[in-house]
Amino acid sequence: xxxxLPLTIILALALSACGDFAxxxxxxxxxxxxxxxxxxxYPALAASAAAEELADAVTAIMLGTDRETAAERVISCxxxxxxxxxGSGACAIVIAAGAGDIPDGVETEAIAQDALVFYVSExxxxxxxxxxxxxxxxxxxxxxxxxxxxxEEDIIIMGREAGSGSVAALSSLVGCDEELVTAVNExxxxxxxxxxxxxxxxxxxxxxxxxxxxxxxxxxxxxxxxASGEYPLTVEYLVGxxxxxxxxxxxxxxxxxxxxxVGQAFISSQGYFAPSAAxxxxxxxxxxxx
Numbered sequence: 001x002x003x004x005l006p007l008t009i010i011l012a013l014a015l016s017a018c019g020d021f022a023x024x025x026x027x028x029x030x031x032x033x034x035x036x037x038x039x040x041x042y043p044a045l046a047a048s049a050a051a052e053e054l055a056d057a058v059t060a061i062m063l064g065t066d067r068e069t070a071a072e073r074v075i076s077c078x079x080x081x082x083x084x085x086x087g088s089g090a091c092a093i094v095i096a097a098g099a100g101d102i103p104d105g106v107e108t109e110a111i112a113q114d115a116l117v118f119y120v121s122e123x124x125x126x127x128x129x130x131x132x133x134x135x136x137x138x139x140x141x142x143x144x145x146x147x148x149x150x151x152e153e154d155i156i157i158m159g160r161e162a163g164s165g166s167v168a169a170l171s172s173l174v175g176c177d178e179e180l181v182t183a184v185n186e187x188x189x190x191x192x193x194x195x196x197x198x199x200x201x202x203x204x205x206x207x208x209x210x211x212x213x214x215x216x217x218x219x220x221x222x223x224x225x226x227a228s229g230e231y232p233l234t235v236e237y238l239v240g241x242x243x244x245x246x247x248x249x250x251x252x253x254x255x256x257x258x259x260x261x262v263g264q265a266f267i268s269s270q271g272y273f274a275p276s277a278a279x280x281x282x283x284x285x286x287x288x289x290x
Contacts, residue, residue: 037062037063037250037254038063039063041250042059042062042063042073042250042254043091043092043093043249043250043251043254044075044090044091044092044093045058045059045073045074045075045091045092045093045094045095045254046074046075046076046077046081046082046085046086046090046091046093046094046095046096047074047075047076047077047082047094047095047096048077048078048079048082048095048096048097048164048165049076049077049078049161049164049165049201050079050096050097050114050164050165050166050197050198050200050201050237051095051096051097051165051237052071052074052076053200053201053205053270054095054112054237054267054270054272055074055095056070056071056074057070057266057270058095058254058258058263058266059071059073059074061266062254075090075091078161078162078163078164078165079096079097079163079164079165079168080101080163080164080168081163082094082095082096083096083101083102083103083106083240084103086103086106086240086241086242087103087104087105087106092241092242092245092249092250092251093239093240093241093251093254093255094238094239094240094241095111095237095238095239095240095258096165096237096238096240097114097165097166097168097169097198097235097236097237097238102238102240105242105243105244106240106241106242106243107240107241107242107243107245107255108238108239108240109238109239109255109258109259110236110237110238110275110276111237111238111239111258111259111263111264111267111275112236112237112267112272112273112274112275113226113227113234113235113236113237113272113273113274113275113276114198114199114200114226114234114235114236114237114272114273115198115199115221115226115231115233115234115235116166116169116170116173116174116196116197116198116199116233116234116235117196117197117198117199117202117203117208117213117216117221117233118134118194118195118196118213118214118216119194119195119196119197119202119208119211119212119213119214120193120194120195120211120212120214121190121191121192121193121211121212122210122211122212123191124145124150124151124153124191124192124212125149125150125151126145126148126149126150126214127212127214127215128214128215128216128217128218129148129214129215129216130216130217131174131216131217131232131233133148134174134216135174135175135176137155137157137194138157138170138174138175138176138177138180138181138196139175139176139177139180140177140180142155143155145192151191151192153190153191153192154192155192155194156190156192156193156194157180157181157183157193157194157195158188158193158194158195158196159180159181159182159183159184160181160182160196160197161182162178162182165198165235166196166197166198167181167182169198169233169235170196173233173235174233181196193211195208195211198235199221199226200271200272204271216231216232216233217232219231219232223273226273227273227274229276234276236275236276237272237275239255239258239259241255
């Protein structure tokens with residue numbers, strides 16, 4: 001029999017979502033569904049690097065454990081590898097950046113929103129770039145900061161792993177030479193560097209600590225500008241399962257919970273932006289059928 005989520009949990013999660021970002025999540029989740037999952041029934045979950053913290057948090061609250069233990073259950077990989085794993089059956093559910101190739105026969109829903117941001121050396125006088133200027137940089141057409149009102153330094157792109165969600169987002173939203181933006185370099189502290197990534201890991205996880213996050217088209221990325229759509233480069237985190245997953249399967253139950261109001265309140269409490277769609281159409285999950 002399915003069991004309903006207690007009203008107190010719904011209220012607690014909804015209250016925790018207030019504000020742009022909630023405090024750091026506790027290591028031991030204090031609220032979990034009355035009946036969620038066991039070690040045996042929890043579905044194999046693959047997450048892209050940017051979504052790994054969210055996947056760990058979801059796993060922790062569902063299994064009633066701490067983040068470190070939960071992380072051992074999550075398959076961490078690139079976005080491309082996560083979707084490939086779902087297509088091959090190596091995992092049952094995916095949380096990853098939406099940009100990239102999603103295999104046929106996969107059902108997806110947006111559960112959070114993020115933004116593609118860019119950061120440079122704090123000594124770099126450049127504070128804002130247009131979309132065309134970013135494309136010129138990441139295509140390799142412009143190689144000196146002098147072209148953008150900066151110094152005489154060469155532009156050094158801090159490459160990201162091939163197949164990552166950030167590379168896929170850069171390719172689709174801005175345009176780039178993927179060979180150029182996935183090359184590893186040893187000049188991360190040079191004054192001419194430029195890096196890119198998603199807002200959540202860059203700002204809340206410290207990926208861009210020690211650098212300056214720049215504006216795009218004159219708009220600085222922030223909780224307000226991303227949520228309003230004013231910042232021009234937004235992406236969505238998707239949850240995905242096989243479209244043939246049974247209605248009472250563990251992966252569909254988790255999928256429905258993440259898309260429903262309680263799951264959305266929990267995701268917001270972890271510091272993620274709400275998806276751009278005003279409403280999710282997925283039904284509210286009540287628990288795994290025993």
